[in-house]
Amino acid sequence: MNGNMVIVEFLLFPGLLFTAIAGLLTAWVDRKVTAMVQMRVGPPLLQPFHDIRKLFVKETCVPEGGAIGLFLLAPLLGLAAVALASMILWRALLDVEATFVGDLIVLIYLFVMPALGVMLGSFASRNPLASIGGSREVKLMIAYELPMVLAILVPVIQAGSIRLGDLLTAQPPILSVSGVLALLVSIACMQAKLTIVPFDMPEAETELSGGALIEYSGPPLAMFKLTRAMMLFTLPILLLVLFFGGLLTGPVWQRWVIGFLVWFVLVAITIVLRNTTPRVRIDQAVRFFWGPVSVVALVAVVLAWAGW
């Protein structure tokens, strides 16, 4: 494949543009379901698009005394990383052969980038509330990365490969005990990775009034919101590939239907969790992830090794 094709794939399909549109539609599903839970009507379909469009015409305020270059570049980091991650995932889904050895490792690193962007941006903005939000983001990431990687190990052990194409053709881990445990762990970690309730303490709208993103306005804020929406779309796809990959067989329509249903159930679990739980404190979150969640993840890894 030549270089131009890669750029087109990154910018249009299945990279930036496609993921942005799909992510904003997912964000609408999130807001609409939330509204339905609260017995409201909720926003129209194009509302997330209007929000992003409005932010792009707003003024960009730069905080006095902040690290301006870093402040303006931080949102790009997460946006580029999640677009690239989505591109790698979709290329594997569309063509099992179009993967390379170790792309799973690349994905694990790419999915760290959006959180890293939020941290750098918040520390660069020289706002005390943003600093608290940023430090909470750091602690949260240290908490959830360990069980997340352990859970990802389960499909890797079962398939005996770190290539997405092999995971997609292997026996789906969800049919084993260790796979179910690892999926539960990943759902908890996904919630924290998306920093939505109950793990939204880096933002904590009512407590830190925007937290890590408090100083952002205009296009940089739009990029953060877009990154957030794209993560909501892409992370369930990662879980789909890891734990349900082998189920995507048969004719094309059947693969799409199964894939969409599993994806939708994962997104629905996230949204329902977000609407039925209160925000926990950061120490409670760290204790939760390093305690029960890590233990369950370790048990899942041991079971996977034993062939369960």
Add this chain to the structure above:
Amino acid sequence: MSNAINALTRSLNVFHLAGSACNNCDIEILDALTPKYDLERFGITLVGSIRHADVLLMSGIFNRKAAIRAQELIAQAPKPYLVIAIGGCPATGLMWRDSYNWERPPGDFVKIDAFVPGCPPKPEAMISAVVKVIEGLRSGELVPGCLHTSDTVAGDPALETAGGS
């Protein structure tokens, strides 16, 4: 109608700036966001940071100390933004007009785009005000005060709506 104004009218993020209000207006503002009225249908949501805001709701009197803070805060809002005064206090000062800490109405230090009188105004009155503001922006009759070129503060409120109880 410019692209920026059109985009603004479709997604208004509200920041609530209470200047020692008696809380009745605050409660009515929150009422307008509850499931009964559900302003998210029109893309209106409450935000916590002035940097994310498109509409600043001012309620209560702004006394000597609060007026300074309000000015500092409004200077941090990204343009274009709208300023809407909720309740009778920011318009006239009501019964605090002769109070020792009353200095001047907020219309003297910030260009207010719309007044919603009432003590407190009903959520219906606020929704009516928002509709009129959006219509005014789209038809070009109302230009956000922050975009005025002259430095003088507009003397008359641009829009007025019937108050509540």
